[in-house]
Amino acid sequence: MSSRLAAYRPPNTTLPSLVRRADVGAAAWHALLRDEVLRPLWGDVGLVADLDDTPALRSAALADLVPRRGVVGRCSAAWVHTGRRPPARVDVLVASRSHRADPDPRRTAAEATLPADDVERIGPLKVTTVQRTGTDVARWVPAAHAPLVLVDLCAVGFDPHRALRDLDAMPGQRGVRAARDVLRAL
Structure with a gap:
């Protein structure tokens, strides 16, 4: 094409990968889902239909x-890592003895001791590593649901034997005994 016509070409626009319902309004949101331009990702966040969801997009x-x-952390981190079993609410962990996140019906907050080795950045957020996530799921998620999440995590690198060894460093802490039972059954 001639360089003389370059000034008349429309500018290139970059479309977002994720669209939030609040950004477009309810009517447009439902139309985008109906027309399969978007597909639901989590809550009121949709993913452009021709994109694969990735850990970075799930985090975003x-x-x-x-x-x-x-x-x-916990089941939310498992979803970020695996893309399986989206959480009903986001599990947010904050450092022990610090201010918890403000209440929100879409979020649960808990205090946790998180060494730097147990946290990684995925997309815009810090997320517990696959190994720490699995250990926490075994400790904190009800025994009826935990094995399903742990099997998903095994597919992305969770090591149940290492988790059992990690639990040895937590004698007497809450959920350790139940976690051992879940991990042994796995």
């Missing part, structure tokens, strides 16, 4: 609910 979908000092 949760970003509005995670404060800067927070870390995505």
Whole structure:
């Protein structure tokens, strides 16, 4: 094409990968879902239909609910890592003895001791590593649901034997005995 016509070409626009319902309004949101331009990712966040969801995009979908000092953990972190079993609410972990996240019906908050080796950045958020996520799921998720999540995590690198060894460093802490039972059964 001639360079003389370059001034008349429309500018290139970059479309977002994720769309939040609040950004487009309810009518447009439902139309985009109906017309399969978007597909639901999590809550009121949709993913452009021709894109694959990735851990970074799943993390970005949760970003509005995670404060800067927070870390995505437990079942929410498992979903970020695996893309399986989206959580009903975002599990946010904050450092022990620090201010918890403000209440929100779409979020749960808990205190946790998180060494730097147990946290990684995925997309815009800090998320517990696959190994720490699995150990926490075994400790904190009800025994009827935990094995399903742990099997998903095994597919992305969770090591149940290492988790059992990690639990040895937590004698007497809450959920350790139940976690051992879940991990042994796995």
